[in-house]
Amino acid sequence: MKQIPLHAATRTLQITILRHNPRDPASTPRLQTFKVEEADAMTLFIALSEIRERQDPSLQFDFVCRAGICGSCGMIINGRPGLACRTLTKDLPENITLAPLPAFELIGDLSVNTGKWMRGMSERLETWVHSNKLEDLNIDTMEQPMEPELAEQIYELDRCIECGCCVAACGTARMREDFVGAVGLNQITRFRLDPRDQRTDAEFYELVGDESGVFGCMTLLGCEDMCPKELPLATQIAFLRRRMACTG
């Protein structure tokens, strides 16, 4: 009979968390270690929930879908940005260190304000279809056809979940607060590819044609290495840089 692959659950995990509650004047950033009995198929979502329920109810973290699709739970897991909800403890050593994603405003402990950052990025880069056809859109008529392959290519770039791992893994983002990150540049390439968006390269250049945009990238490739959705970020940035260099 078939069995789900199981891991012998005998370990006691030592989970060390970088803690700080900016709302509490008495709080200073500190490391705190919790011991958790590992269970079968345990994810960091399960482990952290257990710590909050049984050991420290004040522990702050963000989970929403707990299925790796919403991008809420980006954090630094043993030094690397990743989605905590789909990280199985069996794939980690006994000693696990968790820290909030850098480059984002800290809400508390492992919770950071990626939402505010991403909204700012969207507003600045105008990450929506720009088209004069939307004003008086007739939705009673047939949709505009699109080549099937093109639709799939757009989806490939549309899969970004704005988790912030690429920003946390980015050397430029750590030095320049105004850098739009791989997440922003990817969205530009996504809308540039989409024929429904009528913006020209000159207009895209206005948005990302400087060092806070595509020319800020140092090609360290952290973004692509750390992207949980395995988006081709480095290729997209290189491509965009060439187009923008031609435009500018």
Next chain:
Amino acid sequence: MRTIVTDVLIIGGGLAGQRAAIGAKRRGHDVVVLSLVPAKRSHSAAAQGGMQASLGNCLGAAGDNEDIHFADTVRGSDWGADQEVVRMFAHTAPKAIRELAAWGVPWNRVARGDREITVDGVKETISEPEAAHGLITSRNFGGTQKWRACYVSDGTGHAMLYAMSNQAIAANIPVHERMEALALIHADGRCHGAIVRNLMTGELSAYVARATCIATGGFGRIYRVSTNAVINEGMGAAIALETGVATLGNMEAIQFHPTGIFPAGILVTEGCRGDGGLLLDGNEHRFMPDYEPEKKELASRDVVSRRMEEHITAGHGAHTRFGEHLWLDIRLLGADHINNKLREVKEICKYFLGVDPVNDLIPVRPAQHYSMGGVRTDHRGESPQLRGLFAAGEAACWDMHGFNRLGGNSVAETVVAGMIVGDAMADFCDSADGSAVLSTALVAEFGTRERQRLAGISNSVGTESAFELMRLMQETMTTNVGIFRHGDRLEQAVRTLGELQRRARNIGLRSAAPGANPELVTAYRLQRMLKLAQCVAYGALQRTESRGAHFRADYPKRDDLNWMRRTLASWPQEDGEKPQLEYEALDVMRMELPPGWRGYGSRDYIEHPDTARREQQIASILGEIPGIDRHARQRALMPFRHLLPVHLRQDNARLGEDT
């Protein structure tokens, strides 16, 4: 307390809320959206397999139209739905999808020529027509006669939510993130907004609005095993219930999705079976054709989930140390299909199960998935009891799903409802009703009440743990108010929930952390979730029939004679332990499609005396007007277009159909 004034307040930043916001904003009203999380992280993003809309472009969808979508949805609902609302929905869904296409959703498209598909376990080659090339394609889903689920790989909800959110940003609609509505401000049957808590600082503020819309999704987290996101705790429905005035409809109608991965309960899409995947038992035998020869794996979700549990009970499950489950087999679809059209499924299997569905079976078992019930509204989305309170999407019961929702109809509903309710709120604001005078004393009164409630919990020296009580509630619901229900077990659940409500008044916090304090959040949400859970359990206990997803082992037949009625729950006594239930009759004589056999599942039901009368009447109406177009025939039976906003009333263009 800070007060924010707006025309329209939308509670919930998913697809329904944001579409309603865009609609009201377009009509010139100020809108504020509140969201527990960044809007793009809403649970709408979790919709995987597709959105139902009768475009009829690809070969498997040829001949589809609103009439068939309507009939499938009514049969799916087991005749519990409001048929006028289903008509409004089926008519608007193609418009919704075409709007989203223009907004940038990369819908998968029809490719002309030959392609291989998997039907009933066998590969076939079909040839898509030239004329459909590049139009939006669709896949097969359960309980439908046509391939109607339009999709973006298996990240449909994600792509829709991002396009929608981006349009809301383009429209300059403010989304106040990490904000939770704790109470609706209301007086004399009129809603005036909400008292809201900031989930970063713990600060309370008042949002005063002319129209308020609840779009907070479902409440699956009252169950232990659920596909729902952890934020789906039903707080929108709960604060409506806590007004003591507004009613919740059909709360006992809870859907269990056949393919939650086992044991985590994470969803893998119905598209797996729609594309040709099979369900196998512990002996790797394909068992669904034994139970459901007509639709096999693609009967409606309620039927498939029951058959799966029945098969496990009969001793045919696969066994692991977590318990028993069945298998989903998509290996036959091939690597290419899985890597392109089911990539989220592949990722979920890889990360959570350590298996590759190209080569391995996926362990599955039904898990709580959807709340058909919610804030009872009329066809415009407004509460009949509380003027100025609207609801849209899963949080609402307007009621298009009755006792079972079809796969792909929920994301479609979110957008359609957003389109309709957004306009309804704008109409309301423009009307005399929309200009309300309210006293600052009323706002202060509600603010003070919420502050005192929170202080009551924070300062309590109680001994109960909020986390422990939450666990007990979820356990009770999964054990006693699940797929197979029985009077004894339901009574047990009602008793246990009552006891948990009493214990929940004695919660003591261990943490006094400044800011939002996650333990405090759990404590106050738990008290509200217990009320919702009690509406579900008590409603299920009282409903002595089986309809759609509500199955009573002690009353196994659908009983149209006694139960062609919608349950309405209210909570008039704040400290009461049970809801007050009333019932609203569904009028068979007004139905376009009178009750009958669904085409799958049980054939045995107790007829309503009006059914035969209505069938005769329909035959005579249609007999008098033969040979005319389908729209005129439909209109003669149950006119509905006048219920829609004017700009949504036109016919939908369709390949090969003259309009």
